[in-house]
Each structure stands twice: as C-alpha cells, then as structure tokens.
Amino acid sequence: MHVACPLAADLDAALRTAAAAAGWADAADFQPDVRAADPRHADFQANGVLPHAKARRLNPRALAEQLVAALPPELRATCTVTVAGPGFINFTLQPEALLAWLRAHATAEQLRAACAGGAAGTWVVDYSSPNTAKQMHVGHLRSAVIGEALCRLLAFTGATVVRDNHLGDWGTQFGKLIYGYKRWADPAALAADPIEELERLYKRGHEATPEGSPELEEARRELVRLQQGDPENVALWRKFSEVSLGAFQRIYDRLGIRFDHNLGESFYNDQVERVYTELTAAGIAEVSEGALVVFHPEHPRFKTQPFLVRKADGASNYASTDLATALYRTEHFGAAGIVIVTDFRQSDHFEQLFLTVRKWFTARGYRLPELHHVTFGAVTGEDGKALKTRSGDVIRLKALLDEAEERAFALVTTKSPELPEAERHAIAAAVGVGAVQYADLAQNRSSNYVFSWDKMLSLDGNTAPYLLYAGARIHSIFRRAGVAPEDATALAAADAPATPAELALARRLIRFPDAIRQARETLRPHLLCLYLFELAGDYSSFNNADKVLVDEPAVRARRLLLCARTLLVLETGLHLLGLRPLRRM
C-alpha cells in the first residue's frame, strides 16, 4: 500500500477544495494559512478560518467543523484532523505517512528536489570583497561566511550561482603604497609574509606623506602614473593583487570558499564612461556643485540627499564602479538576481544604487534583475566600538582561525586520545573553523555582533560541534551495524515510527524543506541553523531514549532508517552552511 505524506502545500490545496465542497459562497477568497505547528499541538495548523469567519461575522468553530467534514477520506487516512481553540485546524500525521516521507527521501537528490523552486536563472553573489594589500581581519568574516551559505542555499534551490569577489583593488591608497614600496621594501620580509610587508609599507608610506607635504604630491603622482598605465607601477600593482589573492585564498580554503571571479573595482575602470553617458542622456543624473549626481524626487530623503556618481574632479568613485558592475553582471552573466553582502552601514548607498539602476535599466530597456542588499550588523568590541586587540591592532582572521583550531585540537585530544594525531588535527580543523563559521551564521544577521573569543570559540550548546557530534554518533552506529547509511536493504524491513522519540525525530525531518524555503526566501541562514540545532537535539534525545541496534528486525530497521535520514538531512544542511561533516570525532 502506498501512503503519501501530505505537507503544507497539500493541506492548503485540500482545504481550498473542502471550502468549495462545503458550499461556501465565497470559497475562492478563503486563505487556509497552513503552517508548521508547535510540535506540542500538531504537525501543521491552519489558522485561516479565523480571519475568514471574522470578516463575515460567522462562527469560526462551526466553519472549521464544516471544512473538516468536507475533507477527502484519503486525507483522513494519512492524518488526524481536529479543531482546536477558537478555530484552528490541527493536522497530525499518522506514523505511516511519516514513514512514507522517510522512504521517499533516500538521497541528496531527492531531498534537493523536495526543496527546489526557490530561485531560477543566474544569481550573482557579491561577498567577502576585501581590499587588496591588507590583511583580512574579523570584520571580514561575516560577509564571507554568510555570502557562501547564501550561494549554497541558492544553488540548492535551483539557481545557477556566480560567486564574485568584488575586490577593493583600486583607489587612492595605492599611491601611498607604491611610494612606500619604492623606498622601503624589504625583499626577505616580502617573501616570508607578503601581506604583512605590504601593510607595513602602506603605513610607512601613509606616515611619510602628511597632508600638504611634497611627499604627498609625489604619492599622488605615483597614483596618476598607475592610472595612466606606467609599466613599472602597473607591474607593482599586479604584484600586490596577486600576493593578496594568494593570501586570501589560504583563508578561503579553510572556510570552504572558492570564487568563480575576482572582478575588483579596477576591472570596471574603463566602463564608467558609459554609465555617465547613459545616466545623463536618460535625464537621471545631473551636474551639481561640479559633481555628477542622482536625486530621487519621489523619495523622502533621497530627493535631497544626492547619490554622487562622479566626483567634481572627474574621477570615479565607488558609486560609479558599482553602477558599472550592475550593468556588467546583467549583460555578461545574464543575472536574474544580484545579491550583495556587506555590512549595514552601506544601506543608504545600496538603496540609492538600486533606485538608480532600476530607472536606468528601465530607460534603456535593459533586463532588470532582482536586486538584494544583504546586510549584517557590525562586529564590535565590548565597548561597542571598532574591534581591537589589547595591543591596539585588529584581530586577524588567520589568528582567529588558528586559535579556534588549537582550542578544538586540545578538546579532541581530551575526548578521543586514541585517534591518530593527524586525524585529530583534521577533526580540530573542521570543529574549530566550523565553530567560528557557525557562531556567525546562527545569529540573525541584522543585529550587531559583539566579538568575544569565548562566544566565537564556544564548543557547547548551539554550536557547530553539537551538530557535528550528532552526525559522528550516527556514523558510529552504522559502523557497529556493519552497513552503510545508503544501504537500502538494511532499511527495507522498517515499519512506522512508534516511540515518542522516534515520532518527534520523524516530525522534525519532514520540516527540512520548510526550513530551507524560509532561509532562502529571507536570505537568512540562521533559520537553517536553528532547524539543524533542533534536529540534532531531537536526534540526541532519540539516541538516548531508544537503542538502535536491537534484535527485533522491524524495530532495528526503522531506527536505522531514522538514523540514515537524520544523517542525510544533517549533512546536507551542514554542507549548505559551508561546514564539513565528520564521520568520527
């Protein structure tokens, strides 16, 4: 017998049909509002009867009873339906329906199919985007980690994702850096730690070129030479970029990030002229105080707060390059969506940018992609100010990841001293770096983030190790059982979930597509983190309450089935967050 497992969308459709079958005069207007329910009450609840009844001055409980009576018998076979409170309709899935879902979602591909439909076409995601010739510090972590998770979520739900690192590789700072480099570069230091040396040279160049000094004039001339294509300066600039990208990639490797493109600001240098021309021709931009600016008369604030797209001296700025970038992404990649991940302080800039792009593209008849600015709160010190170590330097990302791995290594060695050292190091890398990533992802991105080593490196509670540990325990059970989690024959005899812990776990598993949908729609990975934490909690409770490897074949098979599906969902989810699951820890 084949028993299907109805989910929210199926119940929604069934209720609409029932409204018509019950003879409601305005059944077409009925919005069932089916959603996942508090597990204490049901699997799903429909709240839509209350507002519907209210608008028509009818008794909501009576309406709800009519709907329930009009539901098709097939549905009643798969779930228990009750009316509760003022008129909620509760749906509790029968264990056989849960079993049907578990059987139907055996592979990553089947899981993905259940989650597809969120995004389509090409989505360009602009994240990380550090400045070249500088170290990455903890302030760079959020964009990289959140951006990568969003890329994976978008790809998982059907988009073709283009990962674009929009490097800050062009601008006035290069004049000072070249000035410093030509005078004080130390080849040995450059070979040992290039970024460190470039930072030193920039600082030295900056200090040696105070405002109004002849030295500053010389630094500016270096910049002009670079922009005019002077071979020596261009070669130096290229070297700075290469060295920087190499250092960045060592960080990205640890975070599981690989960009498709590194199209920095310099790439758009010769594309801004078209922006000026088209914006001016369309009457969108105007000259004000010598600069080319865009006002938005329909906007309460931007009708007077200008968007400067070209400076009075004729030079481009980041608005110019961001406009050129939006055009390039649309024309070259055919972007259906553009997601830019930066901190909240740039909200005004991107709001103005998007308003301008919409008018510009509409005026020219260009395809208009969906535009999203994904913001996140600042990382601050305990005082709410910019982050510093005790010595006054910013905390380097490399140092943070190193510290995380060291702490994790000490813990692995305590917990699992029998494992070979190389494996303990590999586990420590996944646990330590994963903890740092997860600490960032698990918090709602819009709130500010007070940095603390203990919080970032915590290994208890709602943290990466808790999720990784649940997975490692499942692998351990399969090792003991002598079967692979993908081995369907070991699961064939499974019957429906029966114990409270089994049922709670199965009910959590079927909600995975809903969690994915929410995280994707809101571009908020913490909703996926929350789900995975609850899943790992339900699994841990199950693991504690019900022994898997028992003698009765049906019980053993159904618990192995739950383990296999938990593992599949957990590892899929961890991967979407950019974390690496572990088989042992």
Place this chain on the structure above:
RNA sequence: GCGGUGAUAGCUCAGCCGGAUAGAGCAACGGUUUUCUAAACCGUCGGUCCCGGGUUCGAGUCCCGGUCACCGCGCCA
C-alpha cells in the same frame, strides 16, 4: 535635524504572514553510563518581551508617541 538598525531570563540570543501556556544555549543546582561516542540526555531555578497609548476575538510581533544604544546623511570605499 532627517533616516536606518536594535532593546526579550544573570549573560548570549531565537521567536517565521498577529495565533494556543514567550523558547533555546551558557551560568547555577540535582539526576542518568555493565547498553550503539557522556562533545550526550533528563530535570530544577530564572521574564514589567525598554516605556506609554492604540488597532482586535487575540499583540513580543502591527500603528502612533517617547527613551536609550550603534550607524548613515556632498566628492573615502
């Protein structure tokens, strides 16, 4: 001044389109192991959801007013 974001347990935070008794983790205290990894599980303690109004069957959630914090607002990116 205008605008954005935030304020929920001692601490760090969830709370999705208004929905049922506001939830986790940490910390504190107590319990669970001859049994698949105790990095676990179970329990106890802990709340003026910043303040004041409003909308309604129902408000942490929406609206209005206020307080505090961080941030943005003409040539940095």
